[in-house]
Amino acid sequence: xxxxxxxxxxxxxxxxxxxxxxxxxxxxxxxxxxxxxxxxxxxxxxxxxxxxxxxxxxxxxxxxxxxxxxxxxxxxxxxxxxxxxxxxxxxxxxxxxxxxxxxxxxxxxxxxxxxxxxxxxxxxxxxxxxxxxxxxxxxxxxxxxxxxxxxxxxxxxxxxxxxxxxxxxxxxxxxxxxxxxxxxxxxxxxxxxxxxxxxxxxxxxxxxxxxxxxxxxxxxxxxxxxxxxxxxxxxxxxxxxxxxxxxxxxxxxxxxxxxxxxxxxxxxxxxxxxxxxxxxxxxxxxxxxxxxxxxxxxxxxxxxxxxxxxxxxxxxxxxxxxxxxxxxxx
Numbered sequence: 001x002x003x004x005x006x007x008x009x010x011x012x013x014x015x016x017x018x019x020x021x022x023x024x025x026x027x028x029x030x031x032x033x034x035x036x037x038x039x040x041x042x043x044x045x046x047x048x049x050x051x052x053x054x055x056x057x058x059x060x061x062x063x064x065x066x067x068x069x070x071x072x073x074x075x076x077x078x079x080x081x082x083x084x085x086x087x088x089x090x091x092x093x094x095x096x097x098x099x100x101x102x103x104x105x106x107x108x109x110x111x112x113x114x115x116x117x118x119x120x121x122x123x124x125x126x127x128x129x130x131x132x133x134x135x136x137x138x139x140x141x142x143x144x145x146x147x148x149x150x151x152x153x154x155x156x157x158x159x160x161x162x163x164x165x166x167x168x169x170x171x172x173x174x175x176x177x178x179x180x181x182x183x184x185x186x187x188x189x190x191x192x193x194x195x196x197x198x199x200x201x202x203x204x205x206x207x208x209x210x211x212x213x214x215x216x217x218x219x220x221x222x223x224x225x226x227x228x229x230x231x232x233x234x235x236x237x238x239x240x241x242x243x244x245x246x247x248x249x250x251x252x253x254x255x256x257x258x259x260x261x262x263x264x265x266x267x268x269x270x271x272x273x274x275x276x277x278x279x280x281x282x283x284x285x286x287x288x289x290x291x292x293x294x295x296x297x298x299x300x301x302x303x304x305x306x307x308x309x310x311x312x313x314x315x316x317x318x319x320x321x322x323x324x325x326x327x328x329x330x
Contacts, residue, residue, distance in 0.1 A: 008045055010193055013183035019046070019175060026173050027053035032125070034110075034170045035148040037177030039299045040227030040292075043148035044108060046177055051104040056144055059103030062096050067112035067298035067308075074117040075133050079124075082134035097130065097141040109298060110149040110170070111156055115163075122166045145170065152302065180222040180229065187217045187229060194233040195245060202238060210244035217247060223303075224292035231291050231325070283318045287325075290315070295325035 009020060026033055027050045035043045044063065051061045069077050080095035097105060107113070113121065124130045128141045147170045156162035180187055191209060199206035209217070222228055236247050293300035297315070301308040315322070 009042065009049055010190055011183055011186040012189060013178070013186045015178035016183050016186060019177055022173075022175050023049050024053065026050050026175065029173070030055065030144055031172040032144070032170045033146045033173045033175060034167070035146065035175045035177060036151065036153065037148075038179050038225055039150060039296070039303075040225030040294065041177040041179055042226055043177055044106065046175060047104070047106045047146045047148060050146060050175075051106075051144075054104075054144070056103050060100050061104050061106065062100035063106040063108055064096050065108045065298075066117075067109040071114040071116070074114055075120050078117070078120065079130045079139075080132040080135075082132050095132070097124070097143055098139070100141075100143045102142055103144070105143045105145050107145065107147040110147040111153040111162065112298060113162075115161075118163045118166050122163060122169060125166075125169045150299075150302070180225045184218075187220070187222065188214055190226060190229055191217055191233050191247075194230050195237060198234045198237050204237065207237070207243060207245045210246050213245060213247040224294070227294040228292050231294060279318075282314065283320070286314060286318055286320050290320060290322065290325040293325070295322040297322055 009023075011017070011020075023046055033047075033050060035046050037043050047063075048061060051057065064077065066074070076095065078095050078097055080093055080098060107121075120130075124141065125145065128143070129138050130141060131138055153162060153167070157164055157167055180190075188209070191213075195206050195209070198204075217229075224231075232247055233245070236245055240246060289300050289304055290297075293303060297312060298308055301311040304311060306314075
């Protein structure tokens with residue numbers, strides 16, 4: 001069964017069908033929604049579906065990735081600014097709330113929202129009035145706010161790093177998107193869908209999954225969820241030959257044999273061999289990490305347990321571009 005196909009919401013598993021039912025119900029009521037789920041579970045697709053099935057469907061759907069905007073610019077991004085409000089404000093401009101007028105403002109990665117912006121957003125949600133940064137005139141915003149957050153939000157609330165009053169304001173309706181490992185049978189269904197989609201996109205013949213691939217897909221835990229599955233299928237479809245598509249399991253981080261053998265090369269000093277081996281490990285780890293995160297540096301940093309800036313430096317060091325791993329948002 002393919003439900004909400006226009007938004008790529010595909011699945012038959014009971015947990016997923018329950019989520020689809022909630023999406024239908026939530027689309028009827030013009031109140032804030034909080035969507036929670038692991039990376040790659042389809043939170044933005046769910047937000048799209050709620051919007052396009054609601055009475056606001058003909059108005060804009062405006063997304064904002066809270067983890068991609070510098071803290072100092074978040075308020076002007078949301079509310080707009082007046083000319084001269086800060087150093088680079090050479091002219092006044094409207095914010096995303098104004099851009100979403102009559103429609104939906106989607107706040108992705110809500111758990112990355114900085115403390116000052118949390119206060120401003122809470123104030124806005126109380127009566128949907130706001131002022132541009134540096135301005136005095138009060139504006140009104142006719143928007144529905146849908147926010148998405150990772151499971152990390154719960155720990156931030158417990159530690160006090162995220163305002164519980166803001167969470168209460170947004171959590172009028174809660175939608176939890178189930179991870180792929182809790183959706184038996186859906187991984188194969190999605191893999192077959194991705195094969196057809198990418199075959200059309202890249203003008204290559206579609207292929208069936210091999211029996212070994214079907215078995216492996218069912219047993220793999222899919223830490224990157226649907227996004228990871230999409231990336232694996234696309235890579236296999238484009239880089240392999242044969243009548244059947246082979247998705248082979250491999251180690252999470254495989255250091256190339258040529259790199260590993262450097263540690264045993266007697267023509268290199270110990271330090272040279274170690275440096276080359278570490279370099280190979282770093283690159284292999286980062287490539288796998290970015291594949292799972294589908295090019296999202298913020299998610300990748302969380303998975304790796306590193307600061308986003310530090311991970312960015314590592315990616316730059318190894319010449320790894322996020323755009324090489326970015327798939328269509330799921």
